[in-house]
Amino acid sequence: MDLLGQADPIGDELICSGKGCPQTAVWGLLWNNPKIHTPERRKVWLACDEHRAHLEKFLGLRDFLKATVPVSDLEQKEQ
Numbered sequence: 001m002d003l004l005g006q007a008d009p010i011g012d013e014l015i016c017s018g019k020g021c022p023q024t025a026v027w028g029l030l031w032n033n034p035k036i037h038t039p040e041r042r043k044v045w046l047a048c049d050e051h052r053a054h055l056e057k058f059l060g061l062r063d064f065l066k067a068t069v070p071v072s073d074l075e076q077k078e079q
Ligand SMILES: [Zn+2]
Pocket: 016, 017, 018, 021, 022, 023, 047, 048, 049, 050, 051
């Protein structure tokens, strides 16, 4: 299964999704909320090393987390 093929492209600003965190993201958390997204869709949250575990736990508790991949594996939007 091609997880990344269904992931939303990320912008050129790779900033952590942690609240108020200004750090450069190194991880992409791929997630899906079955109530609002089609099953193949993957939303992407970016995370620094520090916030990866917190964000994974948040999504994991809701059963939304599908995978965590290095940011370099994600497709970036065309400019
Ligand atoms: Zn962070």
